[in-house]
Amino acid sequence: MAKLDLIPVIDEGLGNSTYILDLGDGRALVMDPERDIRGVRAQARRLGRSIAYAAETHLHADFISGVRELAGSDGATILAPEVGPRGFTLPGLRDGDTVGLGALSLQAVATPGHSPEHLSYLVLDDGRIAGVFTGGSLMVGTAGRTDLVSPDQTVPLARAQYHSLQRLMELPDETPVWPTHGAGSFCSAAAGGDRVSTIGRERATNPLLQVSGEDAFVEALLGSLGTFPDYFLRLGEINKQGPAVLGAAPALAALTPGRVRELQDHGAQVIDVRTPADFAAGHIPGSLSNTLRPVFATWLGWLADPGKPVIIVRAPDQDPEDITWEAAKVGFDALAGELAGGLSAWNAAADAPDAEVVAPLVPADLIAPEATILDIRQAGEYAAGHVPGARNIELGALAGHLSEVPDGPVLVMCGHGERAMSAASILTAGGRTGISVLDGGPGDWTNATGKAIQTSR
Structure with a gap:
């Protein structure tokens, strides 16, 4: 069995890993892609591979899925769990279904828990197990949280998660484990930095696999969970119905200070993505500081209202495409625009309210x-x-x-x-x-x- 060529594309902010699997014939499969597929495309180009398949393990709650983006722009075939009627057509996979990928094949394994429909996928090379994509089921040192569907499903899904992990423990110890969620993800409780593992390592070291019995597992899993952004409760349905295919980064329209004030008067939110020091020195009254950094999307989704227009204030050296793709990851597709000229334009406007000042950062x-x-x-x-x-x-x-x-x-x-x-x-x-x-x-x-x-x- 030849060594697989598997390339992770890691989103440190959302704590997720997308995987590119080289199929060995000029094509590649992408597992659990996010909507911002720029990194995936760049890696595929580097490998000289076309993206033939876009697969997902479950209906993601922490980001908008990129499978439709890859299907629309690259012609990729979507592989995903059966979840009933969707807003777009695809052959939903069930437990035991196998998809031929040339020299390799992908076999679905039902592993409910993180979500009811969750599948893991065995990668088979000439019928032998080469690894397993575990998505939000088995993770490095933990397992996916089960409280993202509804309160009445939290415990039943935790019990399902127990049995899913026991099923995965039937795999050989040397089997590579490739989870989607990892450190930094609110879907995971583990604090370590490793993003991949093996069945044997998890069997020996995962705290949730050291407890005795189903009840103890449920208590340990639920006891490890912290809070999570409330946008997790709406993105799953968007992914089920099918997010719009963007194709390119959404544009940021240029807005005058007068137009910004007018939109604010009608409920628009101003998100200031500059550094804390810049925000402290002066900002539009009423604006929310959310520095453009790896976790920008998480805090935008958590703190901003998706039902109200969003206006961006940025520094000249901040890339508008980075802002709009980050926003699109969590369902903010159409931003109202940005303050043209930045805060200096606001300060120069004769009829603009004075910029507010927060006390400078205190040593x-x-x-x-x-x-x-x-x-x-x-x-x-x-x-x-x-x-x-x-x-x-x-x-x-x-x-x-x-x-x-x-x-x-x-x-x-x-x-x-x-x-x-x-x-x-x-x-x-x-x-x-x-x-x-x-x-x-x-x-x-x-x-x-x-x-x-x-x-x-």
Whole structure:
């Protein structure tokens, strides 16, 4: 059996791996592609391969699937689980179905749990198992969460996940395991950096496979789950009905300051994608800070309203295509446009309101002793180590808990500063004053003060 040529295309922000499998005859299969297929196309071109198949393991909740994008632009054949009527035509696969791929073949294995229809796929080379794509079922050191369908399905799906992992454990120890979700994904609870594994390694080291019996597995899996973005609850249906095929990056229309104000008056949201320092120095009143970085799409989907127009404010060196593709990953297909000329154009407009200023990023050794410290990281991050006395309200929940934030001065902190600036923008848009942002995280505070951080575990 020849060694497979498998290339991962990793989205560090969403924590997902798309795989390109070289079929050895000038063609390739792409497994679990995201909607932004620029990286996939670039790798296929580098290999000199045409994309013949676009496959997915389940109806993704954390991103818009790219299978229709590849079918529309590259003529790829879609391979996906049977889920009943869809908004587009494809031959849905069921347990045991096998698809010939030239010298290789792909065999579907029902592994429900992360979703009811979830399939894993065995890659067969001359009938022998060469590896398994496990999607959101078996992952490195964990398994996919089961609370993304409905509360009444969370426990039944966790029980199904137990049996799915037991079924995968019937594979030989040396079988390579290629999950879709990994570190950084809200579909996964593991914190490690490895993205691939083997059946034997998971059998020996995966904590969920060390517990005894189904009930203990369910308790351990559900006990490991944190919060997740609420857009996870709507993307699965979009993927089932079939997202629009974009073909190219959606355009950003140029908007004058006057047009931006007019759209704001009618409910439009302004998303400022510049750095925290730039936002702190001045921004359009009421705008949300969400720095363009690998996790931009996650926080756009979590904090912005998909039912309202979105206006972008960017720096001159930020690529508009990167912004629009990131937005499209989480279902924001048609942005209203961008402020032409950036914030300098806003400041130059005679009738524009003055740009708001958030207090500059505060070094850890200059924290005002009377300030309330608000830590807006995830609960698990906070428990692992935080500044003593800091209050924890997760960024994703902050807008609904403004009444719990005391009057200023309030110092907002996260791990580096980007999420904290998002929180500061929410607080100032809600009328709060005396808000500042820590330049850094708990480690910087420790280095500056010589004091130990506190844990809650």
